Amino acid sequence: MDKKEILSHVDHTILATTATWEQVKKLCDEGMKYGTASVCIPPSFVERAANYANGELKICTVIGFPNGYNTTAVKVFETEQAVREGADEIDMVINLGMVKEGDWAAVTEEIRAVKAACSGRLLKVIIEACQLTEEEKVAACRAVTAAGAEYIKTSTGFSTGGATREDVALMRANVAAEVKVKAAGGIRSWEDAQAFLDLGAERLGTSALVKLALEEDK
Numbered sequence: 001m002d003k004k005e006i007l008s009h010v011d012h013t014i015l016a017t018t019a020t021w022e023q024v025k026k027l028c029d030e031g032m033k034y035g036t037a038s039v040c041i042p043p044s045f046v047e048r049a050a051n052y053a054n055g056e057l058k059i060c061t062v063i064g065f066p067n068g069y070n071t072t073a074v075k076v077f078e079t080e081q082a083v084r085e086g087a088d089e090i091d092m093v094i095n096l097g098m099v100k101e102g103d104w105a106a107v108t109e110e111i112r113a114v115k116a117a118c119s120g121r122l123l124k125v126i127i128e129a130c131q132l133t134e135e136e137k138v139a140a141c142r143a144v145t146a147a148g149a150e151y152i153k154t155s156t157g158f159s160t161g162g163a164t165r166e167d168v169a170l171m172r173a174n175v176a177a178e179v180k181v182k183a184a185g186g187i188r189s190w191e192d193a194q195a196f197l198d199l200g201a202e203r204l205g206t207s208a209l210v211k212l213a214l215e216e217d218k
Contacts, residue, residue, distance in 0.1 A: 003213060004035065006193050011060055011089075011182070011205045013040040015157070024049055030210045031057050037203060038089055043082055050086025060089035060124075063114065066158035068093030068128070072110045079117035089122040090114070091153060091182075091205075094143075096128060099136055104143050111147035124151035124182050124203070129171075130161030137167065141174035151203065155185035162186030165199055172200035 012031045014023055024045045031039040031053075038058035041049055050059045063078045064070045070078075079090055092114050098106045115123045125147075127140040144152045152171050154163040162185020171181045183196040184205025190212065193204055 001194060001197060003190060003216075006190065006197065006204075007034045007036055007209060007213065009193075009197060009202065009204050010036045010209050011038045011040040011091075011184075011203055012036040012210050013157075013184075013205050013207050015040065015042060015062060015065070019045070021045060021048060025052060027207075028053050028057060030214070034210055034213055036210065040089075040091060040205060043078060046082050046087050047085035058088040059086055060091060060122075061087045062156075063090055063092040064095075065091070065093055065126075066156040068095050068126070069097060072113050075110065075114050076117045079114050080119075083117070083119050083121055087121060089124065090118050091124040091126055093126045093128065093156060094140065096131055099127075099132065099140065104139055107140070108143040108147045111144060111149055115148050122151065123149040124153045125149045126153040126156055126184075128156060128159050129154045129164070129167040130159050134170070137170055138174050141171055141179075145176040145179050149179065151180045151182050153182040153184055153203075153205070155205075157185035157205065163196065163201075165195060168196055168199045168201050 014027050027039050038060040040060040043061045046061050061082045064075045125144045163183035180202040182203035183201040187206040188208040
């Protein structure tokens with residue numbers, strides 16, 4: 001796969017707590033220049049970014065981020081606001097406390113509620129795989145599938161680990177065929193990107209690949 005095609009699978013990301021509008025605007029410029037799948041940005045910048053990109057770039061934002069322990073009502077409200085302000089894609093964090101309690105019915109219902117609030121936009125569900133046992137990862141795959149989300153996502157990038165090849169392979173094997181996989185966290189080279197795509201990831205959450213492309217274009 002050539003680099004242009006790899007970049008078409010990238011959610012070009014800035015989620016630092018110190019992110020400014022100038023940085024987000026630059027991210028959008030880079031996303032449009034390199035044809036990334038989307039830019040993934042903090043919710044407070046969605047409306048400005050959507051107006052700035054003017055339909056030339058998909059705008060993705062995060063919900064319940066990065067800890068996932070907001071109430072379902074708050075996650076639904078965040079999602080509705082993001083959609084209203086122009087978000088095309090939503091990346092939500094599941095409630096890990098519910099996971100640790102084994103309350104998979106509640107996990108599934110929360111994902112389903114956020115999916116309804118997406119009003120047809122893509123929903124990617126972050127399971128924070130580095131915090132889960134193997135059994136919990138498999139159960140999370142089933143919950144995401146049952147709730148009707150379009151994607152399962154490995155990581156926030158704000159916890160103890162990011163995407164691993166083993167987790168991507170496990171997710172691909174345990175979600176339904178129509179559910180796609182997003183690898184995020186620690187993807188820093190073209191080789192990493194290709195490896196995750198070869199394992200069945202459809203999206204890659206990273207800022208490093210566009211930086212590499214910019215350096216190579218100098």
